[in-house]
Amino acid sequence: xxxxxxxxxxxxxxxxxxxxxxxxxxxxxxxxxxxxxxxxxxxxxxxxxxxxxxxxxxxxxxxxxxxxxxxxxxxxxxxxxxxxxxxxxxxxxxxxxxxxxxxxxxxxxxxxxxxxxxxxxxxxxxxxxxxxxxxxxxxxxxxxxxxxxxxxxxxxxxxxxxxxxxxxxxxxxxxxxxxxxxxxxxxxxxxxxxxxxxxxxxxxxxxxxxxxxxxxxxxxxxxxxxxxxxxxxxxxxxxxxxxxxxxxxxxxxxxxxxxxxxxxxxxxxxxxxxxxxxxxxxxxxxxxxxxxxxxxxxxxxxxxxxxxxxxxxxxxxxxxxxxxxxxxxxxxxxxxxxxxxxxxxxxxxxxxxxxxxxxxxxxxxxxxxxxxxxxxxxxxxx
Numbered sequence: 001x002x003x004x005x006x007x008x009x010x011x012x013x014x015x016x017x018x019x020x021x022x023x024x025x026x027x028x029x030x031x032x033x034x035x036x037x038x039x040x041x042x043x044x045x046x047x048x049x050x051x052x053x054x055x056x057x058x059x060x061x062x063x064x065x066x067x068x069x070x071x072x073x074x075x076x077x078x079x080x081x082x083x084x085x086x087x088x089x090x091x092x093x094x095x096x097x098x099x100x101x102x103x104x105x106x107x108x109x110x111x112x113x114x115x116x117x118x119x120x121x122x123x124x125x126x127x128x129x130x131x132x133x134x135x136x137x138x139x140x141x142x143x144x145x146x147x148x149x150x151x152x153x154x155x156x157x158x159x160x161x162x163x164x165x166x167x168x169x170x171x172x173x174x175x176x177x178x179x180x181x182x183x184x185x186x187x188x189x190x191x192x193x194x195x196x197x198x199x200x201x202x203x204x205x206x207x208x209x210x211x212x213x214x215x216x217x218x219x220x221x222x223x224x225x226x227x228x229x230x231x232x233x234x235x236x237x238x239x240x241x242x243x244x245x246x247x248x249x250x251x252x253x254x255x256x257x258x259x260x261x262x263x264x265x266x267x268x269x270x271x272x273x274x275x276x277x278x279x280x281x282x283x284x285x286x287x288x289x290x291x292x293x294x295x296x297x298x299x300x301x302x303x304x305x306x307x308x309x310x311x312x313x314x315x316x317x318x319x320x321x322x323x324x325x326x327x328x329x330x331x332x333x334x335x336x337x338x339x340x341x342x343x344x345x346x347x348x349x350x351x352x353x354x355x356x357x358x359x360x361x362x363x364x365x366x367x368x369x370x371x372x373x374x375x376x377x378x379x380x381x382x
Contacts, residue, residue: 021095028092028099033159035086035102037141042078043109044134045071050117055130057179068119076115082106133175144253144301153304153317153355154250161250169371171257174264181261185268189276202279213284214291217275218338221288225271226342229335232263240378241266247367247374249360251321256300260378296337300324311351314339318351325356 021027048055049071083106089099145159174181205213232242241263248255275285299320306318315336323334333350336343343349361367368374 021093026092028089031085032089032093032098032102033141033145035082035089036098036105037102037137038078038082039086039102039105039109041134041138042075042082043105043112044130044137045075045078046109046112046114046117048131048134050112050120052120052122055128056122057129057132060131072115079106079109079114127179128176129178130176132178133172136171136175140253140297144297148252148302151304152302153321154302157250157252157302161252163248163250163369164254166369166371166374167248167254167258170259171254174257174259181265181268184265185272186276188269189273193273193277196277197279206279206281206284210281210284210287213280214287217280217284217288218291219341220274220278221271221292222336222338223342224274225267225337226335226346228267228270229337230332230348232267233332233335237378238266243361243367244374244377246324246361248324249326249358250302251300251317251324251359252302253297253300255324256297260375262378292337299337312340318355321356321359322350322352324359326358326360326362327356328362330356331362 021029044055049068082102086099086102086106090096090103093099149159205216208216229242232238241260244260245258245263248258275288280288295315299315299317301317303317305316307314307316310316311318315334315338319334319340322330329352330350333348334340334343335348340349368377
């Protein structure tokens with residue numbers, strides 16, 4: 001009779017992504033990550049080329065015809081690399097999931113035509129943005145996964161930490177539906193606040209150089225978002241939506257994507273309203289959107305950088321992690337996204353000399369762990 005207790009690695013499911021296996025070079029972890037990202041990105045690219053009228057982002061459509069020959073060459077290399085790296089990962093690791101994801105995505109892409117896929121008819125009426133998701137996936141994983149492995153505040157936190165798939169679903173839907181959410185974000189300001197625009201202010205502000213407009217835009221947007229954010233914490237009905245964001249018990253770049261659709265739409269539309277009313281130039285708005293996307297992701301990242309020289313002025317991971325801390329002293333603190341000015345002025349600034357020990361909702365654990373149940377959670381009756 002064999003009484004040996006299986007090791008943790010042996011007890012791991014064959015296809016589960018959570019694993020205690022090593023992630024150092026030569027263990028198949030890096031090749032599995034690269035295979036998964038390249039495989040999914042390649043499959044998404046093939047779908048965008050084959051069905052651009054469904055999956056392609058209109059703002060990127062006009063550039064495809066000029067660079068399609070280069071896109072096909074890159075796609076060909078990516079498909080080969082994803083298959084080879086996936087095979088290496090499957091051979092080296094007991095946990096096969098990452099390698100199999102890359103291989104499966106590659107094979108499906110190949111069946112659809114691979115790098116020689118037939119180009120579909122272009123259209124300006126597409127409502128999905130799969131190509132935008134592919135670009136974001138490649139960019140964010142290429143930047144944040146290495147940074148969070150090298151400079152992690154919580155080095156024991158795995159890349160595929162608990163509920164990572166839930167946050168990836170939010171990331172996927174937020175980028176895939178960017179056209180719909182952009183429309184629902186911008187239209188309320190145009191429809192409901194057009195009466196408040198004053199042409200003299202609009203002309204004066206829009207004529208200022210960008211070096212003045214952009215900082216002013218950030219301060220105005222941050223002021224609006226501060227009070228919107230704070231209201232979501234104070235009003236019980238709104239808190240049900242925002243509690244989804246705070247239910248993440250681990251902080252990394254992907255955790256920032258966990259936003260209920262109602263929370264995201266209300267916050268973005270009301271934040272955009274004063275920018276529209278004051279009349280900031282279109283270029284300034286574009287720069288603001290880029291900055292807020294970068295900073296909102298960065299302040300959630302699992303990075304140990306404290307930025308001592310500016311952390312009392314600018315929102316950083318150290319500052320925002322305390323907003324997510326599951327500690328009584330940190331409740332309803334640090335609402336700002338860009339600068340800490342408004343927290344200083346309105347008494348909600350809280351940055352002690354240590355990092356939080358725990359994240360998530362303080363005192364409750366009733367938020368479900370699946371995306372669909374989280375979406376329905378604010379609407380249920382207790």
